């Protein structure tokens with residue numbers, strides 16, 4: 001267990017109205033506003049948490065999903081540790097647009113290796129019974145587009161909201177661990193590569 005607190009930046013992306021701000025506000029302030037205003041640009045809130053013995057400060061960046069705010073949100077993608085691709089289960093179009101959000105993020109975050117990057121997909125508003133997207137469809141999309149974890153949430157009912165942000169942290173830690181392992185595998189052993197008879201200076 002590491003004693004140091006890790007600062008992680010997670011970013012919420014998805015169509016306007018899917019509930020990104022509501023998820024962030026539910027998670028950080030435990031409040032829900034049924035008449036929330038559209039976000040303009042970006043906003044962020046922090047919350048400290050502990051996941052599997054690691055202390056983490058989660059910096060949650062909430063972006064404006066409406067197309068007209070694209071130039072205001074995209075400069076903030078760089079440096080994100082995890083991206084939460086969000087749609088609303090009662091809005092088919094928001095699900096169809098997931099691929100565009102994924103592409104927009106990869107492009108503006110300037111990801112070196114998009115296949116390694118931790119995305120998590122959230123199907124929000126599961127409290128609404130008139131669904132336009134089934135769980136199976138969403139799971140299939142996640143498998144086919146990068147094998148991402150999928151969680152169904154409700155900011156209104158506080159369903160799976162903590163779980164969703166904790167999953168984001170787990171995904172980041174898992175990638176970090178993988179990188180550490182692969183770096184260990186590439187560590188140069190200075191002793192064994194030192195040829196007898198060679199001299200320096």
Ligand SMILES: Nc1nc2c(ncn2[C@@H]2O[C@H](COP(=O)(O)OP(=O)(O)OP(=O)(O)O)[C@@H](O)[C@H]2O)c(=O)[nH]1
Pocket residue numbers: 014015016017018019020021022023033034035036037038039040063064065066124125126127128153154155156157
């Ligand atoms: N029933 C239900 N309504 C929700 C839920 N989450 C958000 N809403 C409502 O959906 C509307 C839009 O929510 P926001 O959180 O503002 O959506 P957003 O994704 O931040 O939208 P932009 O800021 O425009 O990108 C608001 O009226 C919320 O009250 C949910 O889980 N269930």
Ligand SMILES: [Mg+2]
Pocket residue numbers: 020021022037038039062063064065
């Ligand atoms: Mg918003």
